[in-house]
Amino acid sequence: MLRMLPADRVEHQDGVKAMVAARAEWLGQRGLSAPDGIAETLAGQVGEPGWPVWVLERDGVVAGCTTVLTECPSWAFTEAERAEPSLFLASTWTQPAEGARLGHVIARWALDHAARTGRLHVRRGAFQERLARYYCQVQGWTLLREVQRRDRTGYIMSRRAQRQPDLPVRG
Template sequence: MQIRPADSDDQDGIGAMVAKRVRWMKAQGLPVSTRVAEAMAEQAGDEAVPNWVLLDDGKIVGCTSIYTESPPWAFTEEEQAVPALFLASTWTVPNNRRLGWTLALWTLDHAVRKGHREVRRGTFAPALVRYYTDVQGWSILRQVERRGKTCTFLARAAEERPDLGVLN
């Protein structure tokens, strides 16, 4: 597998991959907007949104956005001063290969290589909070009310992952 920055040529692949995930989520009874596939695809190549794609044999199987700043409405000034990456909008093709975990592990390694001390993420989904903490080892920082919903923010120390087997 390979991870690289997304470019405008990736729009169709990202859109198709996210649309597959959206269909899977709907079949599982999970709430999701059908517009998300188009929105994620439109971000490919947008310099304001740092998108990355995960490729398997040249085919897009995942994407994520990785910011160098964390949302100011969720983190204190002191926390903002800590060099960290913020992992957002991760989408993967539905399968049993744990591709989202692959993207998260790669981000932990990428953070170290870029001089960051931690990686942060947030979610509005309680099931994802349990998965991130129980399975992936993230720690809960806090919960913040935002637009009538509760967002849980998590963090994990950046760490080298030479065993990952994903090329940059």
């Protein structure tokens, strides 16, 4: 069973750290990179004010996480875009699970959660072109723009919030 819930327990902190470390190792084995110390950084955000981390649990084990912000960053979105009620997904990570599409499950949950809470959009960004292309071509996100941020290209995306009646997630 899949459940999406706020990360507010010590077990979530340990689960996020282990899951992100496993994903970072998986990425490295494929010649892709993850930021140094990312597992510790994300685990450290669990339960911190201002960093609303949510976890995707599969049978009680952390299988993914994302940070769900109610404000979009000013460096990525226009003033008009930031004025629209939206959620912003930051730092979405999932355990390596061939064919499970856990990231897609988290994105669909976010679209449903946004619609249920009166938001119009779900926004997100990526710093890897391949990931942004996947989000747009496979998951249906719209690329709004590319921006330069800390010597990297950021790919800024959006989707309209909408209910997901066949969502395989509880919570």
